[in-house]
Amino acid sequence: MVIAKARAVNGPDKPFHAAEIERRDLDSHDVLIEIKFAGICHSDIHTARGEWGPVDYPLVPGHEIAGIVTDVGPEVTKYKVGDRVGVGCMVDSCGKCDNCHKGEEQYCHEGNVPTYAGVDKYGQPTQGGYSSHIVVTEDFVLRIPDGIELDAAAPLLCAGITTYSPLHHWNASPGKKVAVVGMGGLGHLAVKIANAMGAEVTVLSQSLKKKEDGLRFGAAHYYATSEPETFEELAGSFDLIVNTVSAKIDMDAYLSLLKLDGALVNVGAPAEPLSLNVFNLISQRRTFAGSMIGGIRETQQMLDFCAEHNIVPEIEIISAEQIDEAYERVLASDVRYRFVIDTSTL
Incomplete structure (x- = not known):
């Protein structure tokens, strides 16, 4: 088990605070990622403030995640330690329904498992990328092409x-x-x-x-x-x-x-x-x-397309202490064009 540093919120009108969260021990197909950067999405704000329905607080948002693989489960074949990877808006799905078989896991008939504010197959609440580490099954991890820097890659995983x-x-x-x-x-x-x-x-x-x-x-x-x-x-x-x-x-x-x-x-x-x-x-x-995000296959296609065409988001790097301020600036349209948290500041 890994104890990860994080920024969590305890209620819809509460500020973010430093926290520690547990990441599960690696299962056979799991990947442990040291998060380097996490983008701030408007969805994070809606969820953190309870605008899309009840939330199980404390909550660690963040589904625009870029980092480095630091450990893998014994049966992982897609990634190795040191790989540059990302995680987007979902970390699992049923894998059995028609939509999952088509590579459209975002439309899973049983409901995909969101990166945060969800419940995983182990019955545990999912917590997102405003943290130092995350454990994700290899099928929901994306490879970040060499032509895209990690800080710029993060917002591509949702936006x-x-x-x-x-x-x-x-x-x-x-x-x-x-x-x-x-x-x-x-x-x-x-x-x-x-x-x-x-x-x-x-x-x-x-x-x-x-x-x-x-x-x-x-x-x-x-x-x-x-x-x-x-x-x-x-x-x-x-x-x-x-x-x-x-x-x-x-x-x-x-x-x-x-x-x-x-x-x-x-x-x-x-x-x-x-x-x-x-x-x-x-x-x-x-x-x-x-339209809602994309499947894992299409998300990898998008990353490769962006690398081929030199497409990266316009970003402003912030520290973990600036998350509350960044939320207010997003709501005031005072960002050009995406905030990205440097998780080394956690």
Whole structure:
């Protein structure tokens, strides 16, 4: 058993504090990872503050994990000590259902085991990456390509795959017009990835204050959604819209921007229900869909794609003492574009 240093929170309105957590002894196919960096995802904030339902506190969030293998179980074949690896939003699944057999473990019929705020097959609560070590079965560990530094790799394990998966599934490619709603931690990676896939990318953001960044990341166009003429000018323009924001927006306004057979895909998860007028779907055979991270196979594909195309997130490294401040800055959209915790500061 490994005693890991961590940062935990004891309630929805409590600050983070130093803690120690137990990591299980290695089972036959387990990998022990010394965590070097952990990204801060908006999902961490929603969960830590109890906004997505009851939470079993104390909680150690974090599902954007990059580190080094320090030990392996006796039957591990995929990794060895010293390998550069990552862990994303899930650490297990049933492995038996149709979706798991298809490599879509995120949609496991029995429910995947989340990296934190879940219960593993041993009946123990899972705790995440705001910690010094983690034990994960080898099938849910990702290999980080040599071309990506560990600090930059961490946000790819959630923000990267969350945007790559819908772009890949709905075939963002040369000749396709793709819009990205929001230019935050998810949105800026969606722009980079869609551009690398060959699509013509447009950013739809509340204001133009990040326009220079958006164009630098690969967007061909950048519009402010706070300006009513934007929706008039862009009506019927896009094959695919990826909505990355976690706030309630006017879905009908965005559906009107789709071409015939266009798709609006939600990856942001606002706490409030969304509504829409079905006539905005049936009038142009449009699709309103959702997408949740990606399977392990697709996540590895994403990492390799990002290494090949030199795609990395824009990050700000923080210490463990700055987590509470970082949460407030995320909520105030005061980060460009992802906070990453240096776990050596735990």
